[in-house]
Amino acid sequence: MAAGRRRLPGETNPKLAKLKYEVAKDLGLKSDIDERGWDNMTTREVGKIGGNMVKKMVDSFKNEND
Template identity: 50%
Template sequence: MGRTPLKKVIKAKLKSNTELTELEKLREKIKYEIAEELGLKEKVDKEGWGGLTSEETGRIGGIMTKRKRTLKVPKNEEIQNIDEKN
């Protein structure tokens, strides 16, 4: 059986008020920054991430991937591996 995807782990931690790791916090910060840059922050605040269309979500995800690569942020799987070791 596979591992739980990082975004589900983060969502569960946010719901249960469990503190995020520094890399998880950075991932969330990048995601919100991109949503704001695309003019979607108000929609996210009002309706949540589930209120976005697949096109909007895909655009955010694509930009996140590029930005994380530029900033040399580990991939989601690598973040989970780091967290499991600590």
């Protein structure tokens, strides 16, 4: 992203969005997201998804650099 440019609400990187839904599905939270939407997910649920996304990204980076 260019310096000084901020993302607009709802504007996401397609690869990260795909990973987010993949992780949510793996954690069994996909149906909750479909029913309640992201705005109504608890901080704990969203944090769990984000934490697992980071873990997958780090693991992927490590595997690429081995």
